[in-house]
Amino acid sequence: MEMVPSTMTEMWTTMGSTIASFMFIWAIIRQYCPYELRRYFEKYTHTIMTYFSPYIKISIHEFTGDRLKRSEAYVAVEAYLSANSSKTAKRLKAEMGKDSNNLVLSMDEYEKVTDEFRGAKVWWVASKVVSATRPMAYYPEQEKRYYRLTFHKRYREMITGAYLEYVVKEGKEIRVRNRQRKLYTNSPGYKWPSYKQTMWSHIVFEHPATFGTMALEPDKKKEIIEDLVTFSESKEFYARIGKAWKRGYLLYGPPGTGKSTMIAAMANLLNYDVYDLELTAVKDNTELRKLLIETTSKSIIVIEDIDCSLDLTGQRKKKGGKAMADDEKERKEVKEESGNSGNSKVTLSGLLNFIDGLWSACGGERLIVFTTNYVEKLDPALIRRGRMDKHIELSYCGFEGFKVLAKNYLKLETHPLFDAIDGLMKEVKITPADVAENLMPKSPLDDAEKCLWSLIQALEEAKEEAEAEAEAATAKKVVEQSQDGGGVCSENCMAEKASE
C-alpha cells in the first residue's frame, strides 16, 4: 500500500527531471547553436511529436508564392476569426474600424481560440515566424504570419472539406460586409511611378443615397430593387446558362431626375464598389481593356453621359446635315467644357468589346451602368438587350415621388397643402432635383409649411412659363402656316387659326 505513492512520486520525479533536462538542452541550443542547427533540431522534434500525436495541424500562411498579395485563404480566415474570436479569446488586439469611429477587435498573436463544427472541436492559433535574414540591415525583421488549425485525426475528412469551405465562405462574406467601399476613377492625376502603379485611383465611397430616399414610383422602385437583388444572388444561374455574371443598366432621362443618385443607391443596396469610368481620358481600346481587367468583382462600372463621352456614332446611320452639325457642335462644346482635348481613340467596337467581349467575363458579379440625357442619340448596338439588359427611364417627379421627398426633407407624411401640390404636379413637369431644392429649408426659421409654399410657387411659375411657351409656339405655327399658304393673314384670321 505504501508502495503506490512512492512509485508515483518516483514517476513524477523522473518526468520532471526529463522535462528539466530537455529544457536545459533546448536553452543551450537556443543560446549557442547557429540558426541552421536550431531549425534542424526543431524540425526533427516536430516530426517525432507529430508521429505520436493524434492531432492534425494545418497552417494557412499570409503570403504564399506572390509576396505582393496576401493569400485569399489567410484573409478569409482572418475575417472569420476576427468575427468569432472576440467573444472567446483572452488576448485581443484592437484596430480602427472602417468608419474610423469604432475599434475592431481580433485575436492577438499566439492567442488560441476554440471553434466547434458539427460536434468536432478545433483550435486556431495566430502565429508568426521571424525570418533570421534581412534583405538590408536597416530593413525591419521580416515576419511571416500564419494561422494554425489543429483538430483530431478522426475528423480529418469533415474539417479539411466542409469546415474549411465554411470558414472561407463565411470569412469572405464578413469581409464584404465590413469592407470600406471605394469610388474609383481613371481620371489622369498623379500616379505612383512604380510597379504598384494602377490605372485607377480611389477615395472612400460615402454617398448616402438609398432607394428609400429616392423619389420614384413605388412599383418601379420595387421592380428595380428585385432585379438587382436577383442578379446578386444568381451566381449559379449565370454559370448554368453559360453567361458571364454581369448585367447592364441604361439609365436615361432629363437632367436632375436621379440617374447619378440611383447609381449610388445601387452601390449601397448591393454593397458594391463604384468605378466611374471617364471615357474621354482613355487613350485607346487597349487601355480600356486594361482598365476593365483591373476592376474587381462586386462592383459597378459607370459611364456617365455616354452620349457626349465620345463620338461613338461610327456605325450609326448618317443624319441630315443640320442635325449632324448641331450634334457635332454640342459634343465639341461638352468636350471643351470638360477640358478634354478629345484625342481619345476609343471606338464603338472597343466599347462593345468592353461590355461583352471575352475579357468582360473576368472577375464576375459586375454591373455596367450607362447614363444619358438623350437615349435617342445612342447607337442601337450599344444599348441592345444583352448589353444594356435593363433600360430605366427616370422622369419628372410625380406625386408619389414628392411624398418620398417630403418625408425625407420635412418629415411630413401628409399636409393640407399636399392636394394643391398634387393638382399642380399633374399639370406641370418638375424634376425631383427642383422639388428637392424647394423643400430644402433656406434658413433656420424656415418651417415645413414655408418649404411647401416655396414648392407651390415654383410649380405655379413653371405652369405660367409652360403656358406662355405653348402660346408662343402656337402663334409661331400659325405664322408659318400662313406664310406657307402664300397670303398674309389678317389679325382675325390668325386668331381663328390659333383657336383651331
Ligand SMILES: Nc1ncnc2c1ncn2[C@@H]1O[C@H](COP(=O)(O)OP(=O)(O)OP(=O)(O)O)[C@@H](O)[C@H]1O
Ligand atoms: N429621384 C430622385 N430622388 C431623390 N432625389 C433626387 C432624385 N432625382 C434627383 N434628386 C436630387 O437632385 C440632385 C441631382 O440629381 P442627380 O445628380 O442624380 O441627377 P441626374 O439625373 O444624374 O442629372 P444629370 O443628367 O444632370 O447628371 C441629387 O443630389 C438629389 O438630391
Ligand SMILES: [Mg+2]
Ligand atoms: Mg448625373
